[in-house]
Amino acid sequence: MRKLLLCPPDYYGIEYEINPWMSRARGADTALVQKQWRGLYEKLVSLGREVLLVPPRPKLPDMVFTANAGLTVGKRFIPSNFRHKERAAEAPFFAAWMEEHGYEVIWLPADQFFEGEGDALFAGETLFCGYKFRTDVAAHRSVAEILRCLVISVELVDPRFYHIDTCFCPLPDGSAFWFPAAFDEYGQRAIRSHVPDLIDVPEEEAVHFSCNAVVLDREVVLPEGAPRLVESLGERGYHCHPLPMSEFLKAGGACKCLTMFMPQREKSS
Amino acid sequence: MPSETIELRGHIIDSLILPKVLDEIIAREATFKIGEIRIGERRNDQSFARIEVSSPSADELDALVLRLRQHGAEVSEKKTVQLAAAPADGVYPQGFYVTTNQQTFVRVGEAEIEVRPALMDSAIVVDRAAKTATATKFYGIKKGMEVVVGHQGIRVVPLQRSTVRTDVFEFMSSNVSVEKPKSAVIREMAREFKRAREEKGKILVVGGPAIVHTGAAEHFEKLIEWGFVQLLFAGNALAAHDIEYALFETSLGVNLEEGALTQHGTQNHMRAINAIRGAGGIRQAVANGLLKRGIMYSCVKRGVDFVLAGSIRDDGPLPDVITDAIEAQKAMRAKLDGVTIAVMMGTMLHSIAVGNLLPATVKTLCIDINPGVVTKLTDRGSFQAVGLVTDIEPFLRELTDFIAADR
Numbered sequence: 001m002r003k004l005l006l007c008p009p010d011y012y013g014i015e016y017e018i019n020p021w022m023s024r025a026r027g028a029d030t031a032l033v034q035k036q037w038r039g040l041y042e043k044l045v046s047l048g049r050e051v052l053l054v055p056p057r058p059k060l061p062d063m064v065f066t067a068n069a070g071l072t073v074g075k076r077f078i079p080s081n082f083r084h085k086e087r088a089a090e091a092p093f094f095a096a097w098m099e100e101h102g103y104e105v106i107w108l109p110a111d112q113f114f115e116g117e118g119d120a121l122f123a124g125e126t127l128f129c130g131y132k133f134r135t136d137v138a139a140h141r142s143v144a145e146i147l148r149c150l151v152i153s154v155e156l157v158d159p160r161f162y163h164i165d166t167c168f169c170p171l172p173d174g175s176a177f178w179f180p181a182a183f184d185e186y187g188q189r190a191i192r193s194h195v196p197d198l199i200d201v202p203e204e205e206a207v208h209f210s211c212n213a214v215v216l217d218r219e220v221v222l223p224e225g226a227p228r229l230v231e232s233l234g235e236r237g238y239h240c241h242p243l244p245m246s247e248f249l250k251a252g253g254a255c256k257c258l259t260m261f262m263p264q265r266e267k268s269s
Numbered sequence: 270m271p272s273e274t275i276e277l278r279g280h281i282i283d284s285l286i287l288p289k290v291l292d293e294i295i296a297r298e299a300t301f302k303i304g305e306i307r308i309g310e311r312r313n314d315q316s317f318a319r320i321e322v323s324s325p326s327a328d329e330l331d332a333l334v335l336r337l338r339q340h341g342a343e344v345s346e347k348k349t350v351q352l353a354a355a356p357a358d359g360v361y362p363q364g365f366y367v368t369t370n371q372q373t374f375v376r377v378g379e380a381e382i383e384v385r386p387a388l389m390d391s392a393i394v395v396d397r398a399a400k401t402a403t404a405t406k407f408y409g410i411k412k413g414m415e416v417v418v419g420h421q422g423i424r425v426v427p428l429q430r431s432t433v434r435t436d437v438f439e440f441m442s443s444n445v446s447v448e449k450p451k452s453a454v455i456r457e458m459a460r461e462f463k464r465a466r467e468e469k470g471k472i473l474v475v476g477g478p479a480i481v482h483t484g485a486a487e488h489f490e491k492l493i494e495w496g497f498v499q500l501l502f503a504g505n506a507l508a509a510h511d512i513e514y515a516l517f518e519t520s521l522g523v524n525l526e527e528g529a530l531t532q533h534g535t536q537n538h539m540r541a542i543n544a545i546r547g548a549g550g551i552r553q554a555v556a557n558g559l560l561k562r563g564i565m566y567s568c569v570k571r572g573v574d575f576v577l578a579g580s581i582r583d584d585g586p587l588p589d590v591i592t593d594a595i596e597a598q599k600a601m602r603a604k605l606d607g608v609t610i611a612v613m614m615g616t617m618l619h620s621i622a623v624g625n626l627l628p629a630t631v632k633t634l635c636i637d638i639n640p641g642v643v644t645k646l647t648d649r650g651s652f653q654a655v656g657l658v659t660d661i662e663p664f665l666r667e668l669t670d671f672i673a674a675d676r
Contacts (some may be wrong), residue, residue, distance in 0.1 A: 138341055152284050153284040
């Protein structure tokens with residue numbers, strides 16, 4: 001059973017602005033932050049998963065978003081090379097923690113930006129990677145070489161959906177749900193040709209980060225605010241668990257951003 | 270046009286990165302040439318493409334390349350050409366680069382210099398102080414000149430055929446066939462001639478004596494008369510038989526009206542040559558009233574420039590003929606500026622010789638009763654030549670008819 005990695009939100013807050021969601025004028029409610037994060041943690045545990053916690057660090061408010069720690073495949077961990085200096089200091093803590101827990105840490109070249117699982121999601125045997133806002137295409141290439149798998153690189157074009165995990169969510173049956181307008185035309189075509197069964201999420205639901213969901217077999221943990229998606233998934237036999245995520249949305253994150261799979265895949269190919 | 274070479278690698282086919290990059294190049298009105306492409310064979314294999322991108326301006330190119338870098342394009346390091354000194358006058362250094370007739374650039378340090386002229390079968394002499402690169406024949410080489418060796422730092426721009434309109438040259442492709450719809454092709458040729466003149470391009474005719482032998486001289490004279498010939502390259506024979514016909518109404522002794530050999534007719538071309546030698550040359554013969562008609566007469570009257578190049582079997586030759594082959598090449602090359610169409614009719618020797626001097630951008634049409642002539646022309650590097658297998662007389666008659674109908 002895959003484990004999950006979370007990071008308690010002890011130092012979480014809106015302390016800088018590195019995406020269109022963030023505004024220092026609109027801070028997070030500390031009590032509500034704890035409550036919402038606790039809600040996620042308990043939900044994941046209640047679904048039978050072992051949840052590991054990486055210790056939070058002062059002055060690294062976004063460490064709570066563990067999906068950006070890196071990408072874990074088998075016993076190998078590829079840490080992020082954060083694009084923004086505000087988050088760059090998280091990387092060594094995540095890497096050290098993973099190494100302590102028995103993972104082989106494989107760094108990408110320092111000049112290739114890569115933001116981990118946030119921009120790299122497996123659908124079947126294929127790794128879908130987003131690029132432009134945070135991750136470089138060059139990093140996709142390096143990841144493909146390390147993991148020896150097919151990487152589909154897709155350009156993200158809407159700054160609100162700056163990581164692929166904010167607009168694309170693969171499902172275990174080979175389908176996926178997504179917000180197509182977050183991708184350029186070529187990216188949309190590439191995704192359509194590799195994932196024939198796609199559920200389009202309407203914009204009014206996508207802006208609640210509905211695609212930022214943690215999928216555990218037939219259980220889908222997602223932010224509340226997407227009744228139509230919940231209905232579609234229900235028709236396909238998935239059980240949805242909408243959670244309040246308002247305080248994390250203020251930083252441009254939700255359920256999936258707060259969770260990293262350990263590992264995301266047992267084997268890459 | 271400024272250019273950069275970019276490289277793409279990764280799963281660029283499945284991710285549609287390659288088509289995206291190519292589309293983006295086109296959308297920005299730049300052009301590309303794929304230098305190398307390797308497609309991964311298995312699912313997980315990465316692919317590779319090296320693409321040369323050219324844009325009308327350096328600024329636009331920079332903006333485009335910046336954008337392409339976002340898609341993972343890496344700019345290849347630009348390499349400068351390797352130079353070696355000519356070891357002696359008239360001798361290229363070991364490993365010299367042999368030019369084609371296509372537009373070529375060499376990178377010398379930071380600068381990219383166009384090689385002029387676009388002349389095949391030469392070496393490139395670089396003058397770093399003057400920032401020039403010159404396609405130079407053996408005889409132009411002086412000891413110590415810096416000559417390009419190897420292939421590094423050389424960029425050849427392939428001939429881009431028009432994509433907006435299909436002209437006769439695209440229609441014919443570069444095949445030689447006796448089974449082409451000749452009238453349609455000749456009608457297109459007539460349009461091509463008009464277009465060239467409207468655009469102030471020069472039309473070069475390379476002609477053999479068959480023009481006279483087949484009785485096509487009168488049609489050719491019309492072309493000259495109407496201003497569709499600016500330059501004539503030929504040998505001694507065309508001029509000699511044209512003048513023979515002008516003076517004696519025979520060509521190689523055959524009366525062209527009656528088609529029969531006249532008495533002592535085979536001597537006529539010798540008498541014609543002698544008459545011109547006596548006058549001091551063709552222009553003088555026209556000036557003193559000796560030569561009153563014919564192709565050469567029309568050329569002189571209409572101010573059509575001509576170069577007559579000699580060969581080993583010439584009778585005479587006429588005083589206007591340049592018998593030193595290298596001097597003849599130089600004289601022809603000196604007149605090629607502005608030529609946009611070359612029509613080669615009924616001469617293998619001169620067609621191939623002139624083909625070797627022409628840049629690939631000159632539209633070249635070869636008309637010969639012998640299909641082998643076009644094949645030989647293209648085999649020797651003038652790949653842009655298209656051929657029409659027909660007798661000269663019907664070709665010129667039809668061509669002048671089309672032009673006349675359009676006038």
